[in-house]
Amino acid sequence: MMQGTIQNREGFLNTIAERLGRQRKQSVNKPEWNDQPQFDVYKGATQDQLLDRFKQACEPVHTEVRETSVSELPNQLKETIMDYGSGSIVIGKDQRFVDFGLMPTLKPFDVHEWDIQLGQENIDKAAQANIGISFSDISLAESGTTVFLSDKHKARSINLLPYCSIVIVAKSTLVPRITQAMRIIDQRVKAGETIEPYINMISGPSNSADIEMNLVVGVHGPVKVVYLLVRDC
Numbered sequence: 001m002m003q004g005t006i007q008n009r010e011g012f013l014n015t016i017a018e019r020l021g022r023q024r025k026q027s028v029n030k031p032e033w034n035d036q037p038q039f040d041v042y043k044g045a046t047q048d049q050l051l052d053r054f055k056q057a058c059e060p061v062h063t064e065v066r067e068t069s070v071s072e073l074p075n076q077l078k079e080t081i082m083d084y085g086s087g088s089i090v091i092g093k094d095q096r097f098v099d100f101g102l103m104p105t106l107k108p109f110d111v112h113e114w115d116i117q118l119g120q121e122n123i124d125k126a127a128q129a130n131i132g133i134s135f136s137d138i139s140l141a142e143s144g145t146t147v148f149l150s151d152k153h154k155a156r157s158i159n160l161l162p163y164c165s166i167v168i169v170a171k172s173t174l175v176p177r178i179t180q181a182m183r184i185i186d187q188r189v190k191a192g193e194t195i196e197p198y199i200n201m202i203s204g205p206s207n208s209a210d211i212e213m214n215l216v217v218g219v220h221g222p223v224k225v226v227y228l229l230v231r232d233c
Helices: 009-020 047-058 073-083 095-099 120-128 178-190
Strands: 064-068 088-091 110-113 131-135 138-140 145-150 164-170 198-202 224-230
Touching: 047 064, 047 224, 064 073, 073 164, 073 224, 088 120, 110 120, 138 178
Parallel strands: 064 224, 088 110, 088 131, 131 164, 164 224
Antiparallel strands: 138 145, 145 198
């Protein structure tokens, strides 16, 4: 990705500081808050307790949860694909499909793997696909939310455009809430890591109650969402 350029920054900031009647600030000291209640929610919860909370949170957001193990994941994925109509499938170029031994499972199906050389064709394939399959990078127990750190090989179109989204959720990715997810990302930034350019958080199928408070599911994104929750990883 090309780096952008900033023009006239110094003049602009100097003008703002002058209008405010003060010197330019060159740094910001982060305040130390006496109370940080956001860290107390589910504090000390075990992974099993977070797992139970995650499953409970999925019920009101119309998301199906199917529990499985690493060894049974290929069979569970195949069964889920069949239950949701198979058809065309889109996946990211993600090493985890290989690590979990899922490529042989997907081979008999009509699968398009994201290829950056194809450009717009990838998005067209995703828009036409019945199923998109992806992995949750961080999973929020409080809200049943899956967090996707998307890059050019694992684009957000895979989660948003197909009719159905199948998300593989490893138990080890569970954290209490968005507070911990942002801390993980912040720690990566402080460690000098390059962060994926797009962070997407999805809590079940898209829905809206804008019109007379009548809930409509599947408005602008996947109509169906199912999580394959892998208990032993």
